[in-house]
């Protein structure tokens with residue numbers, strides 16, 4: 001199941017909300033003022049069931065330039081954008097501004113929805129489409145499909161849905177649900193009887209009910225009371241879902257749009273950011289030192305001043321390193337994208353990427369500072385190492401191979417791998433000759449498969465202890481070395497994700513089934529063995545009714561595992577207690593005399609020679625006796 005978020009963008013009145021209503025049947029303009037004025041003011045949320053079966057979250061944004069701040073807050077987490085252009089007007093100012101914002105925030109997968117086709121003639125449509133393609137050529141939207149629709153008449157919508165499905169399937173990437181969660185808040189409200197509820201798009205990771213998370217930047221931890229996704233209660237929510245979370249311990253008035261919910265100590269509040277900033281080609285302004293700007297990142301909007309670190313000024317189409325000095329604290333991560341708008345008049349002038357979320361105060365034109373930022377920008381060697389580890393998910397990769405592939409020294413690779421391990425991106429398995437590295441995502445998939453297979457196996461074979469470790473290895477991970485795999489399994493054991501009984505693996509709470517059938521079969525087996533005494537019965541000759549041979553074998557195995565029964569020879573089994581007695585007696589006997597013979601054993605246990613021989617052979621295997629040379633004689637071990 002892919003979790004995806006579809007967003008709208010486009011100029012005011014071009015039909016974004018109407019389109020969403022036509023697709024989903026739901027009106028996302030919730031406010032009285034929105035309904036009265038016929039415009040969208042704040043973000044609208046709903047969902048859409050794709051024909052492929054996935055349920056996509058929908059974020060509808062306002063087109064009015066006065067509400068661009070709300071629009072920007074809605075963009076974070078969008079996977080696919082419906083850029084709506086009304087055919088009767090074509091590309092308009094906020095179409096362009098939205099395109100710039102999407103581009104700056106790195107949201108690139110879009111469909112150009114040419115709406116209101118019912119209002120214009122075919123010739124006109126051709127013209128508008130041509131004009132759009134011309135304007136988009138050379139931009140990130142150059143390859144975006146253009147789909148003609150009318151949200152009013154429904155014309156073209158089935159095809160639009162097809163295109164959405166195809167892009168969702170082929171182009172939207174799966175998100176990492178395994179990393180630490182981060183949820184920027186876009187709404188906070190309180191609900192009678194529930195308390196504080198926040199909503200947002202979960203950007204990464206998974207949140208589970210009862211998790212304790214921290215609300216940044218206010219620094220309050222809170223237990224997750226309940227979670228809803230698309231109006232339904234769930235125990236967990238995943239990256240790429242629209243979620244509503246009921247929080248304990250925090251009042252609604254303490255939270256605002258822009259706060260972020262994440263694990264305690266996973267981020268550090270800051271009022272300084274080092275960034276790489278680009279000024280839009282189309283900007284009418286030159287960014288000068290100390291200019292006051294509105295910074296938008298995640299769902300937050302904060303005033304700041306820009307200290308230009310490596311240039312006197314940054315003009316249209318240019319970029320530079322900038323330290324942003326914020327008027328309030330926020331919590332962000334390296335690599336987060338942002339947009340800046342001019343303070344007054346408000347217009348989008350540029351944006352970029354956060355290179356250092358917790359810097360020291362810098363003075364301008366410091367060589368060292370600029371070099372450090374260059375290094376941070378170009379991406380660390382650790383990123384490259386991670387890429388290689390990721391592409392070796394099936395086999396794992398050794399440090400030696402990594403160093404070959406990356407042309408880095410062994411020391412550099414080791415250092416990068418240590419860093420990646422510390423941040424939880426890779427798992428490391430030190431072996432005698434080399435160290436194996438596995439990507440967290442591959443390990444997480446492996447874990448899921450193992451647990452899934454174990455659960456299936458346990459259902460299918462309730463009278464077994466679980467699946468043999470070696471069987472899992474060959475079935476699922478034939479390309480991973482067995483001793484490395486063993487180390488991985490013992491980590492799973494340490495984490496109590498699986499339990500091991502001898503060479504069997506099972507899920508942590510699994511118990512062998514001991515129902516009436518078990519009682520009946522094990523009872524029959526034990527009784528037959530008990531009755532036979534030292535005149536052992538052959539297993540195949542014990543009459544057990546009403547079960548398959550497989551189940552009978554499984555139950556015998558349980559008795560063996562639990563040491564109620566021991567195997568004397570290939571075909572003969574007996575009660576452990578009998579063999580314990582036999583051990584004692586034989587040990588005693590060997591204290592009195594140096595040698596014991598099969599004939600003596602036969603007489604001691606009132607049995608036949610046929611059973612006496614295996615008794616001695618058994619005693620050899622448990623190191624009570626050993627052969628002297630003669631087939632029929634034993635001495636003490």
Ligand SMILES: Nc1nc2c(ncn2[C@@H]2O[C@H](COP(=O)(O)OP(=O)(O)OP(=O)(O)O)[C@@H](O)[C@H]2O)c(=O)[nH]1
Pocket residue numbers: 010011012013014015016017018019038039040041061062063064084115116117118119149150151152153
């Ligand atoms: N004829 C025609 N009218 C449309 C179509 N789509 C939308 N409209 C009308 O256009 C007007 C604006 O539609 P909205 O859906 O509110 O536009 P919007 O893009 O959401 O506007 P904002 O959210 O305020 O930016 C409404 O009166 C719609 O009925 C269409 O395909 N054909």
Ligand SMILES: [Mg+2]
Pocket residue numbers: 016017018039040060061062063
């Ligand atoms: Mg609207």
